[in-house]
Amino acid sequence: MSFHSVQTPGLRHIGEPLGAVVVGLDRAVAAKAGKTVIQNLADKGGWEAPEHGSERYLMLEAALASRGMSWRFRGGEGTHDNWSLVRDCARIAAQRDMMEVERDTADWSVAVPEDRARMVFTQWGLTEVRLRHASPGDVLLFSMGEGVHPAIMSAPGGDYSWSMLPRKTLPEAKMIHGYYARAIIESWVGKWWSDRLIGAFSFDASDRMRALKVAA
Numbered sequence: 001m002s003f004h005s006v007q008t009p010g011l012r013h014i015g016e017p018l019g020a021v022v023v024g025l026d027r028a029v030a031a032k033a034g035k036t037v038i039q040n041l042a043d044k045g046g047w048e049a050p051e052h053g054s055e056r057y058l059m060l061e062a063a064l065a066s067r068g069m070s071w072r073f074r075g076g077e078g079t080h081d082n083w084s085l086v087r088d089c090a091r092i093a094a095q096r097d098m099m100e101v102e103r104d105t106a107d108w109s110v111a112v113p114e115d116r117a118r119m120v121f122t123q124w125g126l127t128e129v130r131l132r133h134a135s136p137g138d139v140l141l142f143s144m145g146e147g148v149h150p151a152i153m154s155a156p157g158g159d160y161s162w163s164m165l166p167r168k169t170l171p172e173a174k175m176i177h178g179y180y181a182r183a184i185i186e187s188w189v190g191k192w193w194s195d196r197l198i199g200a201f202s203f204d205a206s207d208r209m210r211a212l213k214v215a216a
Contacts, residue, residue: 037064038136045171047136047156055203056137059093063137063152063176069184082178083112086139086150090124093137093203099123111147114198127205134200140175140189141199148198151177154186 035043038060042049050057066089072079080088083101091098101120103112118128118141126139134140134153142149157173173189189197 037061041155042136045155050135050137050204055093056135059089059152059203060137060154062089062092063154064186066184067176067186071178071180071182071184080178080184082150085176085178085184086152087124089152090126090139090203094125111144114141114143114148117141117148117150118199121201126201126203129200129202129205131197131200134173135202135204137204138200138202140197141201142193142196143198144196149177149196151175153200157189 036049036052038057039049039052050060063085066080066085070079071081073081083103087098087101099120101112102116121128121139129138134156136153136155138153140151140153142151152175153173154176155174157171171188174186175189175193176184176186179185179187
């Protein structure tokens with residue numbers, strides 16, 4: 001299915017304010033507890049937050065602030081598609097311009113070849129890490145047949161084999177990504193996505209196992 005004009009009724013107008021409301025509620029709850037939004041989410045979820053001010057922290061913070069924005073092919077003012085979301089969050093995290101991800105097809109996954117995606121992530125300064133060491137603020141990469149789909153991990157989970165955490169110690173992992181022609185959303189990774197997970201990339205791999213040329 002092709003998609004030529006991404007002017008989704010309703011979301012086009014409420015996407016950015018909706019994102020602001022979500023972030024505003026998070027900040028209000030966190031402020032009441034005397035914590036940052038991310039630290040409050042980590043404490044509530046039982047996971048370790050990235051170091052405050054680190055690139056991974058800033059990546060996660062930017063992704064959380066993007067929730068609710070309208071989906072638009074190649075992004076634009078107050079909008080994103082899957083790849084512009086990850087690129088802009090990486091730009092904010094690293095505080096420098098990032099290579100554009102070339103893409104011509106506006107299907108729901110915005111198909112980008114896997115080798116091109118990996119090359120771009122390397123240029124951005126991301127390092128591939130073992131899947132089971134993926135942490136909030138890292139980029140997750142999913143195989144979608146003809147292309148790959150990126151997301152930013154927003155909470156860890158212990159339900160699936162790629163996690164290093166004991167099963168059932170946490171709920172499913174969460175991610176922030178583009179829901180085609182709708183909005184930027186936060187959703188559970190779930191088994192459907194987990195079965196298609198092929199890579200994890202991080203700004204902060206120095207203290208974690210880097211990916212080797214073996215099965216993760």
